[in-house]
Amino acid sequence: MQERNVSPNNFEQCIKCTICTAYCPVVAVNPRYPGPKQAGPDGERLRLKNKYFYDENLKYCMNCKRCEVACPSGVKVADIIQSARRRFSREIPDLRDRLLASTDFMGRLARPVAPLANAVVSLGPVKGIMDVMMDIEKAKTFPKYQRKGFVHWFEKEARRSQGGYKKKIAFFHGCSTEFQHPEVGVAFVKVLNAVGYGVELIDEKCCGVAMIANGLWNAAKRHAEHNVRVFGEVVKAGMPVVAVSSTCAFTMRDEYPDVLEVDNSAVRDSVTLVEKFLFGLVDSGEVKLVFKDDYRARIAYHVPCHNEKLGWGIFTKALLGMIPGVSLTTLDSNCCGMAGTYGFKKENHAFSMEIGRPLFENIRSVAPDFVCCECETCKWQIEMCTGYQTLNPILVIAQALDFEATAASNK
Ligand code: SF4
Numbered sequence: 001m002q003e004r005n006v007s008p009n010n011f012e013q014c015i016k017c018t019i020c021t022a023y024c025p026v027v028a029v030n031p032r033y034p035g036p037k038q039a040g041p042d043g044e045r046l047r048l049k050n051k052y053f054y055d056e057n058l059k060y061c062m063n064c065k066r067c068e069v070a071c072p073s074g075v076k077v078a079d080i081i082q083s084a085r086r087r088f089s090r091e092i093p094d095l096r097d098r099l100l101a102s103t104d105f106m107g108r109l110a111r112p113v114a115p116l117a118n119a120v121v122s123l124g125p126v127k128g129i130m131d132v133m134m135d136i137e138k139a140k141t142f143p144k145y146q147r148k149g150f151v152h153w154f155e156k157e158a159r160r161s162q163g164g165y166k167k168k169i170a171f172f173h174g175c176s177t178e179f180q181h182p183e184v185g186v187a188f189v190k191v192l193n194a195v196g197y198g199v200e201l202i203d204e205k206c207c208g209v210a211m212i213a214n215g216l217w218n219a220a221k222r223h224a225e226h227n228v229r230v231f232g233e234v235v236k237a238g239m240p241v242v243a244v245s246s247t248c249a250f251t252m253r254d255e256y257p258d259v260l261e262v263d264n265s266a267v268r269d270s271v272t273l274v275e276k277f278l279f280g281l282v283d284s285g286e287v288k289l290v291f292k293d294d295y296r297a298r299i300a301y302h303v304p305c306h307n308e309k310l311g312w313g314i315f316t317k318a319l320l321g322m323i324p325g326v327s328l329t330t331l332d333s334n335c336c337g338m339a340g341t342y343g344f345k346k347e348n349h350a351f352s353m354e355i356g357r358p359l360f361e362n363i364r365s366v367a368p369d370f371v372c373c374e375c376e377t378c379k380w381q382i383e384m385c386t387g388y389q390t391l392n393p394i395l396v397i398a399q400a401l402d403f404e405a406t407a408a409s410n411k
């Protein structure tokens with residue numbers, strides 16, 4: 001098991017270089033935000049003396065973790081900030097924050113009336129009312145809910161055939177695959193089956209990332225404890241837990257212990273992302289991917305902030321690079337500005353657009369056929385702000401894969 005030798009609150013390791021502040025996308029656009037050094041290690045010293053040093057402007061941190069990636073001293077800057085929010089904030093999440101945080105509850109509520117719900121929330125006057133009454137930014141468009149989710153497809157089309165595979169993985173599909181993008185889950189199952197792996201669904205709960213962002217700490221902790229318990233049974237049965245969203249994977253590996261103080265040490269290293277898992281299989285020679293001869297695409301790959309923190313963008317790049325007809329451009333390292341639910345909030349909208357601007361300009365200059373990234377909220381922001389279709393890499397792999405030849409090569 002990989003050792004984690006960094007304490008969640010290691011503010012004393014700070015050497016005051018201010019590199020984190022130079023890399024923070026929020027401090028560059030929002031004068032109210034004190035910045036990672038001041039909000040993190042510097043502020044922590046003061047807060048330890050007296051909790052009244054806590055500054056409510058810490059809520060402007062997007063928890064993108066870019067400061068942690070940049071810090072040469074390994075300070076868990078964003079964890080320190082999130083932990084301070086959890087311990088000291090006196091702000092109580094309002095109705096808007098609760099609704100934005102409850103991704104699975106909202107999905108279950110909207111699903112039976114999905115076409116109507118989608119139509120209503122996209123009407124100009126309704127957006128205007130939500131903007132005025134709830135501070136939900138009217139310029140933003142909500143992703144569309146689907147009438148039938150991924151699990152419905154799986155039970156109907158795939159469940160029975162999974163028993164035919166000796167090797168198995170547990171799939172953490174997440175809320176967006178279930179409620180908005182079931183095609184991502186379908187692609188996942190088809191690709192995994194083609195390389196000889198059966199897929200099992202588990203009793204998962206939302207990873208909790210939106211609850212953390214919106215200050216619903218107790219609910220996030222309950223979700224984390226539930227998932228860790230379920231993963232424990234899965235790992236005992238010899239299966240890894242494989243996700244398609246880099247933010248879900250990151251949250252379940254690192255936010256559970258570092259922000260929510262939920263011990264996941266028994267399962268952490270078994271929680272992975274499909275691109276890392278698949279690359280490992282190909283790299284070790286265990287499986288072979290055979291791609292269509294006639295697949296052609298010019299792809300711009302955006303590494304989401306949480307995948308930069310995981311350091312796993314290399315696996316997606318390597319997999320996409322294996323597709324013979326793909327011309328791949330990796331975009332410059334920039335935050336899209338959405339940060340889950342952050343960009344939907346009226347008070348953050350202008351900052352969100354300004355943060356995302358370099359990424360949007362980079363995409364336009366590359367002018368790809370489509371953009372590719374592992375995070376659903378980056379997808380929403382990029383599609384809204386550039387008009388470029390943005391696909392999860394597993395969808396691209398499924399589009400390009402010769403399923404018959406791949407399955408035959410992995411018998
Ligand atoms: S997590 Fe992101 S927004 Fe928050 S301080 Fe670090 S770099 Fe800035």
Ligand code: SF4
Pocket residue numbers: 013014015016017018019020021036037040041070071072073074075077
């Ligand atoms: S980058 Fe790290 S060491 Fe430098 S000021 Fe920020 S937290 Fe401190």
